[in-house]
Amino acid sequence: MSDLSLLDVAEDDLFGPDNLPYGVFTTADAPDRRRIGVRYGTAVLDVGASAAAMNSPHTELLSQPSLDLLMAAGHPTWRAVRADLRLWLTSPAHREILGSRGLLHPLDEVTPHLPYTVADYVDFYASEHHASNVGRMFRPDSEPLTPNWKHLPIGYHGRAGTVVVSGTPVIRPQGQRKAPDAASPGFGPSRRLDIEAEVGFVVGTPSELGEAVPQSAFREHVFGVCLVNDWSARDIQAWEYVPLGPFLGKSFATSVSPWITPLEALEGARVAPPERTHPLLPYLDDSAAEPAGLDLRIEVRLNGHVIAEPPFSTMYWTAAQQLAHLTVNGASLRTGDLFASGTVSGPEPGQRGCLLELTWSGRDPIMVGDEQRTFLEDGDEVTISAWAPAANGSRIGLGEVSGRVSPATG
Numbered sequence: 001m002s003d004l005s006l007l008d009v010a011e012d013d014l015f016g017p018d019n020l021p022y023g024v025f026t027t028a029d030a031p032d033r034r035r036i037g038v039r040y041g042t043a044v045l046d047v048g049a050s051a052a053a054m055n056s057p058h059t060e061l062l063s064q065p066s067l068d069l070l071m072a073a074g075h076p077t078w079r080a081v082r083a084d085l086r087l088w089l090t091s092p093a094h095r096e097i098l099g100s101r102g103l104l105h106p107l108d109e110v111t112p113h114l115p116y117t118v119a120d121y122v123d124f125y126a127s128e129h130h131a132s133n134v135g136r137m138f139r140p141d142s143e144p145l146t147p148n149w150k151h152l153p154i155g156y157h158g159r160a161g162t163v164v165v166s167g168t169p170v171i172r173p174q175g176q177r178k179a180p181d182a183a184s185p186g187f188g189p190s191r192r193l194d195i196e197a198e199v200g201f202v203v204g205t206p207s208e209l210g211e212a213v214p215q216s217a218f219r220e221h222v223f224g225v226c227l228v229n230d231w232s233a234r235d236i237q238a239w240e241y242v243p244l245g246p247f248l249g250k251s252f253a254t255s256v257s258p259w260i261t262p263l264e265a266l267e268g269a270r271v272a273p274p275e276r277t278h279p280l281l282p283y284l285d286d287s288a289a290e291p292a293g294l295d296l297r298i299e300v301r302l303n304g305h306v307i308a309e310p311p312f313s314t315m316y317w318t319a320a321q322q323l324a325h326l327t328v329n330g331a332s333l334r335t336g337d338l339f340a341s342g343t344v345s346g347p348e349p350g351q352r353g354c355l356l357e358l359t360w361s362g363r364d365p366i367m368v369g370d371e372q373r374t375f376l377e378d379g380d381e382v383t384i385s386a387w388a389p390a391a392n393g394s395r396i397g398l399g400e401v402s403g404r405v406s407p408a409t410g
Helices: 047-053 068-072 075-090 092-100 128-138 215-221 234-240 263-269 319-327
Strands: 022-027 030-040 043-046 104-106 110-113 121-124 155-157 163-165 174-177 186-189 197-203 222-229 254-256 297-302 305-308 338-340 366-368 371-373 381-389 395-406
Touching: 030 047, 030 110, 043 047, 043 075, 047 075, 047 092, 068 075, 075 092, 075 263, 121 319, 155 319, 174 234, 197 297, 197 319, 215 222, 215 319, 222 263, 222 381, 222 395, 254 395, 263 381, 263 395, 305 366, 319 338
Parallel strands: 121 338, 163 254
Antiparallel strands: 022 030, 022 110, 030 043, 043 104, 121 155, 174 186, 197 222, 197 338, 222 254, 297 305, 297 381, 366 371, 381 395
């Protein structure tokens, strides 16, 4: 039986009734039975069993082993289910049912899983600060930004099959590497393994092939938001990326949070994006649109030590613009598509969202505890967390994403 005290959530809890992120979990007594859950304080609510207990019309959708059917059900259903969950968790009569029937599980006693089937994965390059820093490092005699950067959100298609849930070990990738002074490449484990602190957007409602999705339809298609760590092997990437862009240096692992925060929970975090410095084509023009930036405060920890605090509010391209751009050619959306922001970096040195920037490509080591560090070593653990302001003045937490580096195999 769950303890009724699990329903007693402090007003300032990051996972209170204004949040209610979705995930999928198992318990020790039923390790093969995956269930949809909602995180509430330090507990996880069994959503399917709760829906059955409350005679919800959405019981079948909520009794699945993944979020796929719920995500595909569309925006009106998402709103209705969220309203029901808030009622069940806050109304005294409903709370009594939840607590007495053992429908809540302590967070530290459940195992989270990848909550949905990842269809496609697209990664963008939306931070002007990150793109400018990279340009200064690798093109010191040229303009930091490429000529197209202020005209469209640059992105690349990643590998959906290697998107993994937080806590999954990240095996150090192997591949071709070529030092600048070497005559030919060698092969071996990456020596410049890096992180990228990002924010991901999960598509629920699909679209038809040949149909462009405008910025105004963003809420109708995007189910929720999660944190992302797009692990990067900088030495492999540097040798392979010309002329077609990232490939093996990125495709070995992308970690995501097990908790998907509903888009509706982040309404209070909406802010205007940075001022546009170049005229935009009509499908990307957001000058008359509602604010589409998000005020997310991110924290990156390496082995428990805070190394960066990137502000998502500084991102030049918004998620609505990214969605409009990735479909403007008629590419269709599928339920479970994941598109990520790219590295989140701010204007200050301590706001840079990857080790490449933090150490200026390894030239300037940073202090992690009492040691100097550049790129990741075997055994390192990286954790990314974030919070956002809520409409009522409280805070909303995003589920953290973490991963520990394991040695290369073979």
